[in-house]
Amino acid sequence: MTTQEQVPLAPGGPGPLPDEVLRAEHISKHFGAVTALRDVTLRLNRGEVLGLIGDNGAGKSTLLKILCGFQQPDGGRILLNGEEVTLKSVMHARSLGIDVVYQDLALVNELSVYHNMFLNREEVRWPLLSNRLMRRIARDHLDEMGVNIPSVNVPVASLSGGQRQAIAVARAVFGNAKVLLLDEPLAAMGAKEVAMIIDLIEDLKRRGDVSIIIIAHNYGQVLEICDRVNLLQHGEITLDKLSQDTSVQELNDIVIAEYRRALDERQRSA
Amino acid sequence: MSGTVESVGEVVGGTGPGGGNGRGSARQLFVSGLGVFARQREATVLVVTVALLLYFGLSNASTFVTQVNAVDLLSEIMAPIAIIAIGEVLLLICGEIDISVGFIYTFAPIVMYVAITDYHVPAALAVILGLLTGVVAGWVNGFIVVTLGVPSFIATIGTGFILYGLALTIMHATPEGVPPSAMSSGKWLGIPGNPWQWAPLAWAVVLVLIFHVVLTRTRWGLYTISAGSNLLGAREAGINVGRIKYGNFMICGFMGALVGVQTAFYTNNVDPSAGGYTPMFYAVIAAVIGGTAMLGGSGTILGAFLGAIVLATLTDGFDIMGISANPLNIIFGGAILVAMIANVQLARLRRAGRSL
Numbered sequence: 001m002t003t004q005e006q007v008p009l010a011p012g013g014p015g016p017l018p019d020e021v022l023r024a025e026h027i028s029k030h031f032g033a034v035t036a037l038r039d040v041t042l043r044l045n046r047g048e049v050l051g052l053i054g055d056n057g058a059g060k061s062t063l064l065k066i067l068c069g070f071q072q073p074d075g076g077r078i079l080l081n082g083e084e085v086t087l088k089s090v091m092h093a094r095s096l097g098i099d100v101v102y103q104d105l106a107l108v109n110e111l112s113v114y115h116n117m118f119l120n121r122e123e124v125r126w127p128l129l130s131n132r133l134m135r136r137i138a139r140d141h142l143d144e145m146g147v148n149i150p151s152v153n154v155p156v157a158s159l160s161g162g163q164r165q166a167i168a169v170a171r172a173v174f175g176n177a178k179v180l181l182l183d184e185p186l187a188a189m190g191a192k193e194v195a196m197i198i199d200l201i202e203d204l205k206r207r208g209d210v211s212i213i214i215i216a217h218n219y220g221q222v223l224e225i226c227d228r229v230n231l232l233q234h235g236e237i238t239l240d241k242l243s244q245d246t247s248v249q250e251l252n253d254i255v256i257a258e259y260r261r262a263l264d265e266r267q268r269s270a
Numbered sequence: 271m272s273g274t275v276e277s278v279g280e281v282v283g284g285t286g287p288g289g290g291n292g293r294g295s296a297r298q299l300f301v302s303g304l305g306v307f308a309r310q311r312e313a314t315v316l317v318v319t320v321a322l323l324l325y326f327g328l329s330n331a332s333t334f335v336t337q338v339n340a341v342d343l344l345s346e347i348m349a350p351i352a353i354i355a356i357g358e359v360l361l362l363i364c365g366e367i368d369i370s371v372g373f374i375y376t377f378a379p380i381v382m383y384v385a386i387t388d389y390h391v392p393a394a395l396a397v398i399l400g401l402l403t404g405v406v407a408g409w410v411n412g413f414i415v416v417t418l419g420v421p422s423f424i425a426t427i428g429t430g431f432i433l434y435g436l437a438l439t440i441m442h443a444t445p446e447g448v449p450p451s452a453m454s455s456g457k458w459l460g461i462p463g464n465p466w467q468w469a470p471l472a473w474a475v476v477l478v479l480i481f482h483v484v485l486t487r488t489r490w491g492l493y494t495i496s497a498g499s500n501l502l503g504a505r506e507a508g509i510n511v512g513r514i515k516y517g518n519f520m521i522c523g524f525m526g527a528l529v530g531v532q533t534a535f536y537t538n539n540v541d542p543s544a545g546g547y548t549p550m551f552y553a554v555i556a557a558v559i560g561g562t563a564m565l566g567g568s569g570t571i572l573g574a575f576l577g578a579i580v581l582a583t584l585t586d587g588f589d590i591m592g593i594s595a596n597p598l599n600i601i602f603g604g605a606i607l608v609a610m611i612a613n614v615q616l617a618r619l620r621r622a623g624r625s626l
Contacts, residue, residue: 106500108503108504111492111496120509128487129488
């Protein structure tokens with residue numbers, strides 16, 4: 001287990017700070033005998049970009065699923081703008097302004113960009129879709145967010161990975177998300193695409209009304225984009241530092257130390 | 271304003287960048303009328319349809335181009351395929367299939383028949399009961415597939431057998447005529463002689479247009495495509511995918527029942543050996559010829575309608591040419607393959623042309 005002195009900020013402080021938009025306190029989650037999250041306390045400030053890093057199996061995905069309402073925690077509580085909330089479902093969390101962009105993006109390849117932007121909140125003049133209106137709003141919104149695509153009419157299948165990611169993020173913001181959870185937004189992307197997404201996130205930061213939690217593997221990218229990083233190990237947050245106060249080197253060292261420990265344990269038991 | 275044809279491409283993803291309405295893009299200016307046409311999903315199958323009609327029309331003008339043959343081809347052969355194909359297109363797009371629809375076709379008129387002869391239900395109500403049978407059977411298919419989680423291919427083979435067995439048992443494997451008292455209640459579904467002999471064609475056209483709009487211009491259509499293209503994503507977006515699939519099974523069941531009841535009136539015969547796998551296969555082939563993906567996510571109802579015309583033209587045309595039933599199967603199978611190969615290859619050319 002990683003030692004406590006690596007935690008410079010005590011995240012489980014007495015109460016929510018005024019600029020805290022989201023706070024998860026003492027979250028735990030078990031799947032049968034497996035403990036995915038032991039005791040996680042995490043806060044997200046307004047307008048902040050928080051990087052959540054950690055090994056495979058550290059509990060990142062579980063934490064994300066709990067924060068977006070997909071799963072319910074076994075223990076602990078979630079505060080949104082200082083008020084305790086129970087996130088019953090993804091839809092419920094979304095209605096409260098917490099939205100998630102999964103790795104698979106939840107885009108429908110065969111549908112046009114604007115139909116994807118409006119998926120499940122279409123503009124309708126019953127019984128017909130108001131395609132023209134949706135097209136115009138989608139185009140305006142994407143322009144405003146600086147997302148560059150050839151046309152909102154093209155099927156999403158014809159876009160690049162970065163463009164698709166941008167569409168998924170834009171859709172969440174378009175849906176009035178105030179807390180945005182991004183699962184590996186930069187995975188499997190070329191440099192140009194990464195730059196495009198970083199640009200998009202910078203834009204969101206400037207808007208100031210959207211707070212973001214990013215799950216990522218690449219520490220360099222995380223420190224580039226995020227204001228603060230939290231390291232999740234064995235279902236607990238073991239490091240909480242401002243990006244400027246840590247380095248790729250430090251993060252790597254922690255993880256390598258963990259590999260060493262795991263290796264030692266294996267050799268001992270062998 | 272976007273026209274209907276344009277939105278087909280958009281919704282179903284048939285058009286490429288700038289296709290249809292690249293609003294003022296320079297490219298658009300260079301796109302010839304032919305180019306716009308070729309971008310539409312249905313274009314290739316339309317070419318095949320017209321070519322077949324021309325071939326049979328020119329080689330057998332005296333028999334092919336007649337009112338009698340028009341009724342044969344369009345009302346008797348094409349309409350049943352087209353109507354059932356509507357249901358199969360919706361199911362295929364959302365990632366399912368209904369193998370049992372031909373047995374719903376068998377069973378529905380039997381329910382109507384029994385209601386009239388054994389339970390003295392008024393004929394008009396009995397017709398409606400027959401049609402509702404299809405909706406209920408579709409719901410059962412939906413329940414087994416969506417709620418119980420059985421793959422639709424197997425689930426609907428099972429329900430198909432049950433319906434077939436019920437049909438044979440109830441009718442003691444013997445066909446019966448439609449009760450004469452019911453004829454006036456069913457003529458609007460189609461009976462021989464003018465004008466009602468055109469009714470099946472009219473039903474097919476109206477239903478095709480309605481469901482074309484449903485698929486391309488309504489939420490139901492978008493969600494059907496979403497369910498087949500990205501099931502998990504559709505769920506994550508909060509779409510009730512199960513409801514969509516249930517609904518499409520019920521629509522397909524209704525279409526099967528409609529064709530079954532129609533055919534019973536048209537042939538004045540409630541036959542427990544009518545229907546079966548053949549109408550289902552024709553409908554699925556029509557859907558696929560018309561550009562519906564077997565793996566879900568895309569397809570068009572207009573395309574399936576053209577596919578139904580292709581199949582009906584082949585059946586009817588070869589029949590007129592006097593080719594006997596045995597070798598007809600060889601020619602028919604070959605023609606289906608040729609139509610499909612042409613369709614696939616033309617689509618490939620179309621994609622290549624788009625990326626230039």
